[in-house]
Amino acid sequence: MKKSVILGAATIAGLAAGAAAAGTVDDVKARGKLNCGVSSGLAGFSLPDANGDWQGFDVAVCRAVAAAVLGDSNAVEFVPTTGKTRFTALASGEIDMLARNTTWTFSRDVDLKFEFAGVNYYDGQGFMVPKALGVSSAKELDGATVCIQTGTTTELNLADFFRANNISYEPVPIETNAEAQQQYLAGACDVYTTDASGLAATRATFENPGDHVLLPEIISKEPLGPLVRHGDNEWGDIVRWTLNALVSAEELGVTSANIDELSAGTDNPEVNRLLGTEGTLGEMLGLNADWAANAIKAGGNYGEVFAKNIGEETPIGLARGLNAQWTDGGLLYSPPFR
Amino acid sequence: MTTLTDPPKEQFRLSMLLYDTRYRSATIQVIALIGFMLLAAWIISNTIQNLEGLGKPVEFGFFGEPASYDINQRLLEYTSRDSHLRAAFIGLLNTLVVAVLGCITATIVGVFVGVLRLSNNWLVARIMTVYVEMFRNVPVLLWIVLAMAILIESLPAPRAFRGEDATASMNFFDTVAVTNRGVYIPEFLFSRSLGDIHLFGTSSIRFDISLDLIAFLIVLGGSIFAMRKVSAWAAATQESTGDRPKIWHIQLGILFVPMIILLVALGFHLGYPELKGFNFKGGTHMRNSLIALWLALSLYTAAFIAEIVRAGILAISKGQTEAASALGLRPGRTMRLVILPQALRVIIPPMISNYLNLTKNSSLAIAVGYMDITGTLGGITMNQTGRELECVLLLMLVYLTISLSISAVMNWYNNRVKLVER
Numbered sequence: 041m042k043k044s045v046i047l048g049a050a051t052i053a054g055l056a057a058g059a060a061a062a063g064t065v066d067d068v069k070a071r072g073k074l075n076c077g078v079s080s081g082l083a084g085f086s087l088p089d090a091n092g093d094w095q096g097f098d099v100a101v102c103r104a105v106a107a108a109v110l111g112d113s114n115a116v117e118f119v120p121t122t123g124k125t126r127f128t129a130l131a132s133g134e135i136d137m138l139a140r141n142t143t144w145t146f147s148r149d150v151d152l153k154f155e156f157a158g159v160n161y162y163d164g165q166g167f168m169v170p171k172a173l174g175v176s177s178a179k180e181l182d183g184a185t186v187c188i189q190t191g192t193t194t195e196l197n198l199a200d201f202f203r204a205n206n207i208s209y210e211p212v213p214i215e216t217n218a219e220a221q222q223q224y225l226a227g228a229c230d231v232y233t234t235d236a237s238g239l240a241a242t243r244a245t246f247e248n249p250g251d252h253v254l255l256p257e258i259i260s261k262e263p264l265g266p267l268v269r270h271g272d273n274e275w276g277d278i279v280r281w282t283l284n285a286l287v288s289a290e291e292l293g294v295t296s297a298n299i300d301e302l303s304a305g306t307d308n309p310e311v312n313r314l315l316g317t318e319g320t321l322g323e324m325l326g327l328n329a330d331w332a333a334n335a336i337k338a339g340g341n342y343g344e345v346f347a348k349n350i351g352e353e354t355p356i357g358l359a360r361g362l363n364a365q366w367t368d369g370g371l372l373y374s375p376p377f378r
Numbered sequence: 379m380t381t382l383t384d385p386p387k388e389q390f391r392l393s394m395l396l397y398d399t400r401y402r403s404a405t406i407q408v409i410a411l412i413g414f415m416l417l418a419a420w421i422i423s424n425t426i427q428n429l430e431g432l433g434k435p436v437e438f439g440f441f442g443e444p445a446s447y448d449i450n451q452r453l454l455e456y457t458s459r460d461s462h463l464r465a466a467f468i469g470l471l472n473t474l475v476v477a478v479l480g481c482i483t484a485t486i487v488g489v490f491v492g493v494l495r496l497s498n499n500w501l502v503a504r505i506m507t508v509y510v511e512m513f514r515n516v517p518v519l520l521w522i523v524l525a526m527a528i529l530i531e532s533l534p535a536p537r538a539f540r541g542e543d544a545t546a547s548m549n550f551f552d553t554v555a556v557t558n559r560g561v562y563i564p565e566f567l568f569s570r571s572l573g574d575i576h577l578f579g580t581s582s583i584r585f586d587i588s589l590d591l592i593a594f595l596i597v598l599g600g601s602i603f604a605m606r607k608v609s610a611w612a613a614a615t616q617e618s619t620g621d622r623p624k625i626w627h628i629q630l631g632i633l634f635v636p637m638i639i640l641l642v643a644l645g646f647h648l649g650y651p652e653l654k655g656f657n658f659k660g661g662t663h664m665r666n667s668l669i670a671l672w673l674a675l676s677l678y679t680a681a682f683i684a685e686i687v688r689a690g691i692l693a694i695s696k697g698q699t700e701a702a703s704a705l706g707l708r709p710g711r712t713m714r715l716v717i718l719p720q721a722l723r724v725i726i727p728p729m730i731s732n733y734l735n736l737t738k739n740s741s742l743a744i745a746v747g748y749m750d751i752t753g754t755l756g757g758i759t760m761n762q763t764g765r766e767l768e769c770v771l772l773l774m775l776v777y778l779t780i781s782l783s784i785s786a787v788m789n790w791y792n793n794r795v796k797l798v799e800r
Contacts, residue, residue, distance in 0.1 A: 124761050152764040153433055184656040185559055190747070191761040196446045199458035210657065211448045213747040227535025228558045228666070230656045
């Protein structure tokens with residue numbers, strides 16, 4: 041009886057945590073740490089470095105939010121999640137936000153009760169094959185064995201793509217990127233499919249990246265972005281505008297190099313509002329006036345974060361493409377800070 | 379002076395529920411039960427309320443929606459346009475396949491190892507001890523992952539079979555291809571097939587039964603029936619004359635001749651796997667996820683079964699063996715005719731729980747990407763629809779049903795073999 045009481049209490053505690061939708065920002069401040077869900081290991085996006093510090097493009101979003109809320113970009117507890125566990129982790133309150141190359145879809149937003157804070161990477165699903173296979177188009181993949189991460193949108197796109205093109209394939213469902221890599225390199229599957237950025241990141245870690253090619257077809261739209269639980273709008277606003285701050289900073293020319301100088305005050309009122317020297321934007325969010333400045337200092341503006349983690353100078357070597365500023369013909373477009 | 383009076387008839391008072399030891403234990407039990415039920419009701423209502431607060435009321439309508447994902451190993455026809463319920467059903471069949479294969483293999487291996495562990499041959503007994511201790515003391519998940527890793531890394535990829543200077547070749551006269559994507563074995567084909575019966579129309583649990591298989595089973599059943607008649611006749615002859623007529627060639631004829639006639643009539647032939655495009659085509663593809671899971675689960679469970687068998691044998695008194703030897707039975711026959719039948723009574727009950735364990739352990743299948751019911755209903759469906767509670771409840775119900783069915787069958791068998799006392 042005693043045992044069942046304890047178990048019951050534990051269950052109820054779990055359920056209560058699941059229902060705790062409001063007040064995330066207070067929880068984070070009280071805890072002094074941000075619990076941020078990331079991928080369990082994808083080079084360039086989220087991977088611990090040799091010292092065990094998490095590095096990457098998605099990790100940078102977590103750090104920026106922690107810097108905005110707590111003023112310390114290292115006050116983050118990174119929680120590695122898989123494609124399958126991520127939503128449960130977020131819904132149950134185990135993590136405060138999820139920055140794990142997660143595609144923004146209607147059903148995730150509406151039915152799963154999450155709130156996407158924006159898009160930090162415009163992606164699409166691609167295919168990687170060994171060069172030796174001599175395949176030049178995904179439509180030639182009839183009968184191929186395809187490794188795929190289970191619990192992702194790519195699984196559904198793949199089924200639709202092959203059905204629409206009336207070709208057959210053999211899916212090999214896999215839990216994590218690392219396992220997929222192992223099976224793909226051993227030749228247990230001919231093709232590895234996931235978001236094109238993930239493919240590039242995976243390929244960069246291969247011994248001979250040149251032996252593998254990405255096929256030209258991009259079969260889906262995959263807008264990847266950070267997300268929070270539905271129903272806590274204050275917290276959602278903080279994550280959304282932190283991301284927008286990074287994007288705006290690039291557009292306005294605020295970098296980690298000149299931010300201290302600009303924080304002293306400029307003659308561009310939008311820069312001033314962004315950096316908190318003018319107006320009360322931080323107060324409206326319930327944060328300090330220098331929240332955005334801290335977020336930008338954490339890893340630089342969007343362009344700097346991109347260049348440092350996944351840009352063309354890195355082994356992953358992704359071009360800005362769709363992820364350029366709207367002024368450069370890309371899709372990045374932050375609403376104004378006003 | 380004494381006066382005799384009847385002892386006053388004791389009146390039942392409410393306080394006796396607490397102070398009278400005759401009633402007290404019942405009172406406590408009733409209170410505990412009520413408390414427990416209240417707690418359960420509270421948890422359930424709390425869950426439902428909280429889920430509704432999250433805007434996710436408990437409902438099962440999503441099972442009718444198209445699943446939109448593909449499943450590689452499907453015993454029945456399935457496409458990504460089929461419903462989630464159909465996908466769960468396909469997964470259920472995959473669970474049952476690996477559970478049945480695993481239970482059979484584990485039993486055979488376990489009995490052998492258990493007997494051999496008691497062997498007088500020092501080396502054999504020690505090797506078996508090492509096997510049992512290694513498998514019993516390492517978590518089964520590690521064995522599954524290890525088996526998969528060995529299959530993937532050590533076997534050749536299909537492209538190694540291609541071209542002039544192929545580094546790998548097929549085995550058994552080019553009929554079996556062993557690759558790191560699985561083993562392709564010849565399949566049975568019938569050129570004059572009788573066709574299929576379609577059951578359950580277009581519902582989610584529709585399936586086809588091959589008439590060829592039914593015909594085969596009918597012929598097999600008929601043959602076995604005839605064989606029993608023949609051995610009954612032989613036994614009767616032995617009773618009356620003392621000589622047992624030689625019947626083994628008749629038995630073999632009865633077993634095989636009708637079967638061969640049927641197979642020829644149906645145009646039986648084998649379909650061989652052939653390297654076409656990216657993969658082998660034709661033949662039956664046993665995926666390495668199935669092989670790894672099957673091997674690891676059966677070897678792991680076999681180690682436990684071996685111990686049960688050993689314990690069962692040791693439970694039979696030494697006198698039985700000595701009596702059998704005194705009658706002139708050889709050790710092998712002593713084991714088969716005297717020891718094992720008696721040991722079975724001790725062996726069967728713990729065996730049930732091992733079968734149940736194997737079946738439940740098969741839910742680790744997702745570690746190697748085997749699409750069992752945990753992988754479909756409890757994995758992709760749950761993830762894509764976000765209906766955690768519904769999926770997990772249904773999953774629990776499915777495993778409960780499978781386990782209770784296994785228990786029922788094994789208990790029935792146990793009742794048949796157990797010692798009948800008068």
